[in-house]
Amino acid sequence: MVSAKQKILIYRLGSLGDTVMVLPSFHKIRKTYPEADITLLTNVPINGKAAPLQSILGNSGYFFNRVLSYPIGTRDPALLIQLLKQIRALKIDTVIYLAGVRVSLTLFKTKLTALRDRLFFKAAGAKTLIGFPAVLEDFQLSIDAETGVYEWEAKRLARRLQVLGDIPLNEDAFWDLRLTKEELKAAGNELSALNDPGPFIAASTGTKLQANDWEEHNWETLLKQLSEQLPQWPLIMLGGPDEKERADRCLAAWGGKGLNLCGKTSPRVSGAVLQRANVFIGHDSGPMHLAAAVGTPCVAVFSARNFPQQWYPRGNFNHIIYHQTDCAGCRLDICIEQKKKCILSITASEVQSAVMSVLARNNYNI
Incomplete structure (x- = not known):
């Protein structure tokens, strides 16, 4: 052959x-x-x-x-x-x-x-x-x-x-994405703005589909709660240029050190940034899969538009939050009739607990 x-x-x-x-x-x-x-x-x-x-x-x-x-x-x-x-x-x-x-x-x-x-x-x-x-x-x-x-x-x-x-x-x-030395260096250059960030959280709140969007008010509540438990940790926001404004508001909710890289890094340089993160938080999305590929534990907020497991990220180091409803598997891009009851039934406290559990499991001093 x-x-x-x-x-x-x-x-x-x-x-x-x-x-x-x-x-x-x-x-x-x-x-x-x-x-x-x-x-x-x-x-x-x-x-x-x-x-x-x-x-x-x-x-x-x-x-x-x-x-x-x-x-x-x-x-x-x-x-x-x-x-x-x-x-x-x-x-x-x-x-x-x-x-x-x-x-x-x-x-x-x-x-x-x-x-x-x-x-x-x-x-x-x-x-x-x-x-x-x-x-x-x-x-x-x-x-x-x-x-x-x-x-x-x-x-x-x-x-x-x-x-x-x-x-x-x-x-x-x-x-393995086979990231190059240049891509790894570019990621380091972006992170240098934080002057040796130490352990940090990476997050992406963007999604192409309305049905997968956990919505901004939930993200802001989550980040306010997490910042109280991790006051010295920086937050790095990743995503496309159209996600920059929401990321700015999320960083404001975080209130501590942070960096908005939305629209500033290519997918592969974003992967190099994620490789250095201690945990990634995001939707069922491209950045979630990218984080898992480079070995970073993910706390992933899923809608039930697909059935469980089908599109989970790789690895057994992730924490998937998926509420299965009677309309699971609908495959809707836009959910109006059911008002996104699957993903919006997920609470900020539930995600917060998952993040802290992942960090504790990996023996980070928090």
């Missing part, structure tokens, strides 16, 4: 959190094909807040050698023909399909979408197709027989690559 001249195309859509969840699969592909020329086919982010996939994986040439991107959901025949020609020109012989299955109203339509993608890559000249959904568990969320809960997304993707061998999802090396 392994060839020094192998020309591989990896098809993966998504932004920060989606990308982190598939890191182990990317590592496995490179370990299986160490000398391969790898093209990454991904989407142009729909949401302006979303980071493009290549800005998360970096440009070192390890995870991929080049990027092709296209507007997701396009039905423009001219654009699709152009993309087909670009792939054929690269003489791709193997396509590895890491796209999450796009669930439609019926199972038939869901399978039809995957079949359409398969036929597209065959038309592009690929002789070997790996990772395409095949069994029922690939097309719909199912109970994991090993755990008795819903299958974790990282595991579902890894399972589809079994032809390459097992992917050890519990090994740190398979979650």
Whole structure:
């Protein structure tokens, strides 16, 4: 299977959190094909807040050698023909399909979408197709027989690559972002504004979805309570530029030392900052997955729009706060009728207790 001249195309859509969840699969592909020329086919982010996939994986040439991107959901025949020609020109012989299955109203339509993608890559000249959904568990969320809960997304993707061998999802090396010296230095430069911050909390209160937003008043209450218990600890806020104003108000609620890095750091430099943090607090979001990838314990505030476990961060060092309601699994982006009763039933005291428990578990002197 392994060839020094192998020309591989990896098809993966998504932004920060989606990308982190598939890191182990990317590592496995490179370990299986160490000398391969790898093209990454991904989407142009729909949401302006979303980071493009290549800005998360970096440009070192390890995870991929080049990027092709296209507007997701396009039905423009001219654009699709152009993309087909670009792939054929690269003489791709193997396509590895890491796209999450796009669930439609019926199972038939869901399978039809995957079949359409398969036929597209065959038309592009690929002789070997790996990772395409095949069994029922690939097309719909199912109970994991090993755990008795819903299958974790990282595991579902890894399972589809079994032809390459097992992917050890519990090994740190398979979650390594391969941060560069320059990125680590850039993180240090940002933190130098605090003059040796010592232990610190990192937080991100942003989210792309209204249904996942715990809301600002809860964050401010939480941070006021935590600052009373951790008066000497700095708070570092991370996120996109549109989250800067909310982060400023959160820092005001904190009242102590702090730093607002929203919009100032790339996803990878943010990862380097998070690597130094003692705990991360945030929504079910990209920064949460980024923090977990670099080994920082997360206290994560989840809505119930997805079922439990499916999108949890990696590792057994996190504290997930998820209230399962009768409407769990709704997948709503905007929740009006139920007034976000799942996530808004989580109290600031509950999150505060979780943060202090994580710090105590890691033997920090508080």
